[in-house]
Amino acid sequence: MRAWVRESYGGPGVLRLEERPDPVAGPGELLVRVHASTVNRTDLAYLTGRPWVNRAVCGWPRPRAWARVLGSEYAGVVEAVGPGVTSYAVGDRVCGFADGRPGAHAERVVVAADSLVARLPGGWSFAGAAPAMEGAHYALAMPRVARTRPGDRVLILGATGAIGSALVQLLVADDVAVTAVSDQPLPDALRELPVTEEVAGPYDVVADAAGKSSFAACRHLLAPRGTYVSSDLGRGGVNLLLAAAHPRVRFPVPKAGPEVATEIAGRMAAGSYRPLIDRTYAFDELPAAYAYVATGRKVGNVVVTHDAAS
Template sequence: MRAALRVRYGGPEAISFGNVPEPVPSRGEILVRVAATTVNRTDCAYRSGRPWINRVVCGWPRPRVQVLGSEYAGVVVGLGEGVEAFAVGDRVFGFVDGRPGAHAELVTVPVNGLVAPVPGNWELADAAPGMEGAHYAHACLRVTNIGPGDRALVHGATGAIGTALVQLLHAEGVQVTAVCDRLPPGRPDLLTELGAAHVVQLRDAAGRTSFGSGFDAVFDATGHFSFAAARPLLRPGGSYSSSDLGRGGQNILLATAGPMARALGRRQVLFPLPQGNAALARHLGQLMDRGAYRPVVDRTFDFDELREAYTYVDAGRKVGNVVVTMPAAGRNLG
């Protein structure tokens, strides 16, 4: 089968295309023919090997796994032993964090991981970006235990995690202030449409006071807004959560003091640990099915344009998600 490969860490130029043996599903796995995939922050980190912690996961001094890609949508074409939750012909979408392989014609997927049926009226290319950003966003929401009537600020609200977080918070009845560096041309109301009660563009902000204050939670969706910057915006006892480790891993270190800060009624850092299970995947699929969550798509590339897709994501200017369609998507797969 054809796949995107990298045998060394580096920029988009490190990606090559080649033929590799077709994967065979093990016990508890399904084999999916990929119709669409994405290029996301996770993929860029695995490709570049930065920050350094990714080389602990992916291999040192060179990658252990050559096939890139973590997010997908496609059709089940094979079943491993013991699989009963899916059947050949099912349309599925998901995220294979820690075991890339979705930038290929076929990928094996554990059924107890982040995989779910594609909602009935969704195209596969629209469902492909539904899992990566949303499962990180859900982890932030879950760790802060924020709920109906609370107020939250999302910094970096136009990224894949940010756009998902705005929608998931809105679905929970949270009042959201969305902060972004810019809104996409032609879509000035994007964040309001996603459920934000207030929108702040950084280029228009006179200062941090324009964000408001007294928030129950502040979420850093891009790794560019530290606890030190967020702290004045929080009410006493409020929580800060980030999708990033922070400079020098500070967000993990600060989170170790969370229980004491909470006991003293002080502002605290909570570090989200994403759950990669089928229950969460189905929950996100149900939100998509009822219209409470829809991943935002910035651009779509063909598989042969994968290097260009990585270059665009590396630039840090995407809004929502970047989708890549596979040649097989031209056939009648959904």
């Protein structure tokens, strides 16, 4: 199969398109023929090894063997199931997020059958479904840990990113009053929702979906019992430390099992969630997709189509 491989950390220039042996589904695994994938900030961090904690995960001084082929989101068709798998069958159309186990920037990828994977809802293309899981599963963790309820007022910072744009849609569907702001204009798909862009607190929750703010900067916007959550550890892990010590700070540790994937797929089927797509690149253009994500200006998601069937 063809796969984009890197042997060292760096920018998009370290990626090389190579022929590699097809992977094989082991016990509890699926072999998926990838029709579409994405490039997200997780992939970029793994590629560059920045922040440096990513090198502790992927290997030092060079990436470990499992981290040579990146790509954490995918949509495609199950080509084989490993021993013990009964939840999927050959021919199933699926989408998912391989958290901590990349490999989707190739023609085939092996994923755990009990990971964040679900069947595509009817009518969804591979390209439309490929970015469905990563941003949404991070987004779902934020209201869960903040314990939002219908009628709550929530300010979303970074509302145009993959996580932020998913969070806007998920909260609106749950009857939460959303104020959505970003350093980029909101796309039409979000403007069509009942959201406001005028920041006027106090808020029950301030959700930093881009990880670019801080509790100190947002504290004045919170109601007396309001909660601050961020999708990022913060400088020096400050958000994690505050969550352990401060009653008004929560850290949203995401869940990545099949139950969460089923919930996301259900929202897709109901029409209450559709991942935003900024740009689409062909598989042979993958380095250009990484270069665009590295600008920090993407709105929603960047999709990579592996063939015409996407």
